[in-house]
Amino acid sequence: MVSGSGLLAAGVRAQAGPLTAKQVVEKIQAGIGVPWKSDTVDTFKAGDPATLVTGIATTALATMDVLQRAVAAKANLIITQEPPFYSKADNGANLANDLTYTQKREFIEKNKLVVWRFSDHWRARKPDGNLIGLEASLGWTKYGVKGESAVYKLPGTTLGNLVKDIQKKLKLSTIRVIGDPKMRPARVSLLPAFTPLGDTRRMLAASDVVVVGKVYEWEGVEYAQDAVSAGWNKAMVILGLVASVDPGMNECAKWVRSVVPSVPVTFVPTGDPYWRPKA
Amino acid sequence: MQTTNITAQQIVDRIMKNQGTPWRPPGVDRFITGNPEVQVKGVATTFMATFGLMQKAAKAGCNMIITHEPTFWSGSDSIDALKDDTLYIAKKKFIDENNIVVWRYHDNLHAHRPDFARVGLARVLGWSTYPTQGNTITVPPIELGELARDLQKKTGAKGMRVLGDPKAIVSKATLGLGYGSPRPLGEVDVNIVGEPSEVDGADNSGYLSDAKFFGAKKGAIILGHALTEGHGMLEVAEWVRTFVSEIPVEFIQSGEPFWSPE
Numbered sequence: 001m002v003s004g005s006g007l008l009a010a011g012v013r014a015q016a017g018p019l020t021a022k023q024v025v026e027k028i029q030a031g032i033g034v035p036w037k038s039d040t041v042d043t044f045k046a047g048d049p050a051t052l053v054t055g056i057a058t059t060a061l062a063t064m065d066v067l068q069r070a071v072a073a074k075a076n077l078i079i080t081q082e083p084p085f086y087s088k089a090d091n092g093a094n095l096a097n098d099l100t101y102t103q104k105r106e107f108i109e110k111n112k113l114v115v116w117r118f119s120d121h122w123r124a125r126k127p128d129g130n131l132i133g134l135e136a137s138l139g140w141t142k143y144g145v146k147g148e149s150a151v152y153k154l155p156g157t158t159l160g161n162l163v164k165d166i167q168k169k170l171k172l173s174t175i176r177v178i179g180d181p182k183m184r185p186a187r188v189s190l191l192p193a194f195t196p197l198g199d200t201r202r203m204l205a206a207s208d209v210v211v212v213g214k215v216y217e218w219e220g221v222e223y224a225q226d227a228v229s230a231g232w233n234k235a236m237v238i239l240g241l242v243a244s245v246d247p248g249m250n251e252c253a254k255w256v257r258s259v260v261p262s263v264p265v266t267f268v269p270t271g272d273p274y275w276r277p278k279a
Numbered sequence: 280m281q282t283t284n285i286t287a288q289q290i291v292d293r294i295m296k297n298q299g300t301p302w303r304p305p306g307v308d309r310f311i312t313g314n315p316e317v318q319v320k321g322v323a324t325t326f327m328a329t330f331g332l333m334q335k336a337a338k339a340g341c342n343m344i345i346t347h348e349p350t351f352w353s354g355s356d357s358i359d360a361l362k363d364d365t366l367y368i369a370k371k372k373f374i375d376e377n378n379i380v381v382w383r384y385h386d387n388l389h390a391h392r393p394d395f396a397r398v399g400l401a402r403v404l405g406w407s408t409y410p411t412q413g414n415t416i417t418v419p420p421i422e423l424g425e426l427a428r429d430l431q432k433k434t435g436a437k438g439m440r441v442l443g444d445p446k447a448i449v450s451k452a453t454l455g456l457g458y459g460s461p462r463p464l465g466e467v468d469v470n471i472v473g474e475p476s477e478v479d480g481a482d483n484s485g486y487l488s489d490a491k492f493f494g495a496k497k498g499a500i501i502l503g504h505a506l507t508e509g510h511g512m513l514e515v516a517e518w519v520r521t522f523v524s525e526i527p528v529e530f531i532q533s534g535e536p537f538w539s540p541e
Binding site (some may be wrong): 082083241276 | 442480
């Protein structure tokens, strides 16, 4: 509110009224700082883009649980990094008679929500918002190595304790680790979302522990296993894809606020989707 | 001294002859590293020719490795980008020093009837004798949480991940092998999954999170890639033994890569 009136006072041309979802997206496109691609998953997935936006919710994955919390927060534009209708195409193919799909559609229509995906361009943006959000959630921002992106020098710890700390700070119910729990990492790197082999190799050379969202088990996982078997002081911590980009959408909320200061923006965490039975 | 001479190439020739389905060339099923003309002292079958597996195989006197998954960290096993990679250099040095030859059996393993990976997984889960229609196996009705604990015990999975309501009673199951699985639609209520695509594929976490929200009695038990495809390499070893009797053929597990806290 304060920043909104501040802008008016500064003489910025004011919107006549509330923004539509389409207008919000146009402001995001204008502000993102990377060319907008024609072939992209960053499109409207549900709802009418002409809807007047009362509030925005950003989230890693717009699950039903997230949508319900977004409605409670009076948000009607949902910005999701991952696909709400379960596939890259997000078109509900083969799901026309599936109750989970149809009930989700009904919930969105009944609550007049608009769902827009923000993945390709959010990830291409410099600096990397997923990284900034993740390092902030872990409390590692101050440990960042100058001149090196995504590398951190943490106070002396073991891999075992590092994993426990990450699990606690990110509230993860599952986490998977490769490496000796007693090894002591001097440098740790953060690679949210999916990481291809080339970057995994590069960062495993530049640090002792790579913390990743997802890597293929026949690529990065095998590479980390082999580095450990070679007797090197290396390890890999796997957060899961959604969990790894969850904090990034908090950063996204902050950025969207700067782009559309007149609209309330709420971060709605998705949380770790997985659970593990107690042994 | 080994009195029998058999080369890796001769063993592969026999595999191709005994496959029983049209060989699928060209593909990933090829010699990945080492000399096909090397004299084989012993064969190790395994899920993935990791560095650790090679150390175990060498110790067991096996210098031919039949692996389901890659050796050099990609589906194509291409080494073009790896020439200066210190880990590649170290692994290759071990391979050369131990006269190891690696051959990959992937596409044709799945094409074999029955699919060796499916047979091995059903055996380890104790599901081999349950009624099966198409891809759907009917297991005695059980709570998802209890089933997950049961499979955790049977597979030893340390990195297991589960989706769905632990109290949901499930019975109609499908076996997902390796990467990517269909979602449990229609009458299917639980998928056993290897490595999920997580969001952009059919086996994303979002569908089952939403299904749980609406009270659907559905779930997925994610074992990891190795634990869904690795067990069938025992069946491969038993099969290879039926036409390679000159030398030992052993199943050596590359194992689950992960541990988890607690």
